[in-house]
């Protein structure tokens with residue numbers, strides 16, 4: 001069987017190793033023909049960023065439409081594989097990032113430290129950014145979206161993004177979404193592909209795939225698959 005990611009016609013079995021590696025981010029987007037570089041006019045980063053072709057096509061249509069309403073949308077983070085997520089996670093875990101330097105004294109126990117990082121960052125192997133379907137738009141700072149400009153951009157997305165296939169997985173926490181990351185107004189997902197990936201994830205990926213980084217011992221005890229991967233806005237499922 002040829003694996004065509006995102007193709008509804010393909011029946012995936014747990015033995016499908018290629019899909020398992022893909023969903024857990026163990027591949028190089030730049031070497032994968034399903035991925036493409038985000039054109040500079042849609043990117044808010046100097047470095048090359050990659051996304052699934054279908055997702056960038058959807059984003060282009062959305063950003064061009066937003067422009068007509070005076071709203072500029074730029075992608076500040078796109079595909080991050082297991083290894084780039086590991087770098088982000090471990091910088092927080094080990095306190096090598098300035099804003100996390102006290103983390104080991106504040107949270108000496110692995111589970112507590114992981115929980116603190118998991119407010120906004122995924123464990124390697126569990127990020128939706130692995131899939132090439134998810135993007136961060138304009139800023140990753142909650143406060144930015146309280147500014148007049150940030151609020152106008154977010155309001156436009158809430159009103160229009162679904163028309164282009166995008167959904168906000170990390171909606172406000174509450175009765176509808178009791179578990180998982182804090183609200184992320186910047187993170188949007190291209191549903192025509194990601195809906196399929198999310199439904200396949202729990203049968204394809206297991207805790208043996210969420211290993212190989214500092215603090216991985218906490219993955220299973222915090223049930224990161226149930227509580228974080230699946231802890232998304234019901235509209236994005």
Ligand SMILES: [Zn+2]
Pocket residue numbers: 077129134135136186187188
């Ligand atoms: Zn994100």
